[in-house]
Amino acid sequence: MAKKVKKRKEIKQKLLHKYRLVILNESTFEEKISFKLSRMNVFVTGSLFIIGLIGFTILLIAFTPLREYIPGYSSTKLKRQATELTYRTDSLVATLNYTNRYLDNIRKVLRGDIENNEINRDSLFDQYKLDPSTIDLTPIREDSLLREQVALEDKYNLFERNINNPGQVLFSPLSGTISQEFNTENKHFAVDVVAPMDSPIKAVANGTVIFAEWTAETGYVIILEHMDGLLSVYKHNGSLNKAQGDVVRSGEVIASAGNTGELTTGPHLHFELWSNGSPIDPLNFIDFK
Structure with a gap:
C-alpha cells in the first residue's frame, strides 16, 4: 500500500515538476525568451490545441467549398443540378410518350388501320337494365323548359355555331x-x-x-x-x-x-x-x- 502511495506521489511530482525553456542568442548566449513549463501544462495545452485544430478543420470543410474535394461528397450545387435534370428527364419522357402516341395515330390514319375492340353488348345491357315500373316518368316543369330550350337550339344550331365558333361546321372539301x-x-x-x-x-x-x-x-x-x-x-x-x-x-x-x-x-x-x-x-x- 505504501509503495502505491509513493508511486502516485512520484507520478504527480513528475507531472507538476517545473521545467524552464530558454531561447538563447547563439553568438552571445544572451537569454531572449524563457518559459516555465510542466508536463501537465504541456499535456493540457497540446490537447486543447489538437481539439481546436480538429474543430477548425471541421468548420472549414463544412462551410467552405473545400468539402467538394472530399471523395464521395456531392455539393449542394451538384444536387440541385441533378434534381433539375431529373425533372427535365421526366418531362422529356412524358413529351416523348405523347409524341409517340401522336405519331402512332398519324401512322394509323395513313395506313387506315383501327383497333378492333370487342365488347359484349348483352353484358352491358344487363348491367344497366332498368325496370320502367320503378321509375317515375311524370314530366316536371324543369324537364318541359329543357325540352323547349333544346328544340330552340336545334332550330338555330347551324347558324349559332357558324357565328360563335367558326370552323365547327364542316365545309365541303369538294363537290362531286x-x-x-x-x-x-x-x-x-x-x-x-x-x-x-x-x-x-x-x-x-x-x-x-x-x-x-x-x-x-x-x-x-x-x-x-x-x-x-x-x-x-x-x-x-x-x-x-x-x-x-x-x-x-x-x-x-x-x-x-x-x-x-x-x-x-x-x-x-x-x-x-x-x-x-x-x-x-x-x-x-x-x-x-
Missing part, C-alpha cells in the same frame, strides 16, 4: 359524285368523291397542316388537325398548296384533285375524318353535292 362510301367491313374508312382533274380541294374547317407529303400508295396526301381531336385526310391529290405547319382557314384551297398513287383508278378525292384516333363517316357531317 360519290363513287364509294364509308364502309368499316371493307376497311374503307373514307368516301371517294369523283371530280374533274385539278378541281380545288378545300379545308373542311380551321386547322393546322400536320402532314403534307408524297406516299407511294396514296400519292400526294395532306392531313389537317382541327380542334377537339378531329383530323381530316385528303389523299390522291394532284398537287398540294400547303406545307406542314401551315395554318389554314375553313374553305381555303389546300390541294387540287388528281390521280396520284398506286391505289387509284381515276381523278378523285379520297377523304377521311378521324376523331380521337377513330374513323367516322364523313357523310354524317358533310354534303358533297
Whole structure:
C-alpha cells in the first residue's frame, strides 16, 4: 500500500515538476525568451490545441467549398443540378410518350388501320337494365323548359355555331359524285368523291397542316388537325398548296384533285375524318353535292 502511495506521489511530482525553456542568442548566449513549463501544462495545452485544430478543420470543410474535394461528397450545387435534370428527364419522357402516341395515330390514319375492340353488348345491357315500373316518368316543369330550350337550339344550331365558333361546321372539301362510301367491313374508312382533274380541294374547317407529303400508295396526301381531336385526310391529290405547319382557314384551297398513287383508278378525292384516333363517316357531317 505504501509503495502505491509513493508511486502516485512520484507520478504527480513528475507531472507538476517545473521545467524552464530558454531561447538563447547563439553568438552571445544572451537569454531572449524563457518559459516555465510542466508536463501537465504541456499535456493540457497540446490537447486543447489538437481539439481546436480538429474543430477548425471541421468548420472549414463544412462551410467552405473545400468539402467538394472530399471523395464521395456531392455539393449542394451538384444536387440541385441533378434534381433539375431529373425533372427535365421526366418531362422529356412524358413529351416523348405523347409524341409517340401522336405519331402512332398519324401512322394509323395513313395506313387506315383501327383497333378492333370487342365488347359484349348483352353484358352491358344487363348491367344497366332498368325496370320502367320503378321509375317515375311524370314530366316536371324543369324537364318541359329543357325540352323547349333544346328544340330552340336545334332550330338555330347551324347558324349559332357558324357565328360563335367558326370552323365547327364542316365545309365541303369538294363537290362531286360519290363513287364509294364509308364502309368499316371493307376497311374503307373514307368516301371517294369523283371530280374533274385539278378541281380545288378545300379545308373542311380551321386547322393546322400536320402532314403534307408524297406516299407511294396514296400519292400526294395532306392531313389537317382541327380542334377537339378531329383530323381530316385528303389523299390522291394532284398537287398540294400547303406545307406542314401551315395554318389554314375553313374553305381555303389546300390541294387540287388528281390521280396520284398506286391505289387509284381515276381523278378523285379520297377523304377521311378521324376523331380521337377513330374513323367516322364523313357523310354524317358533310354534303358533297
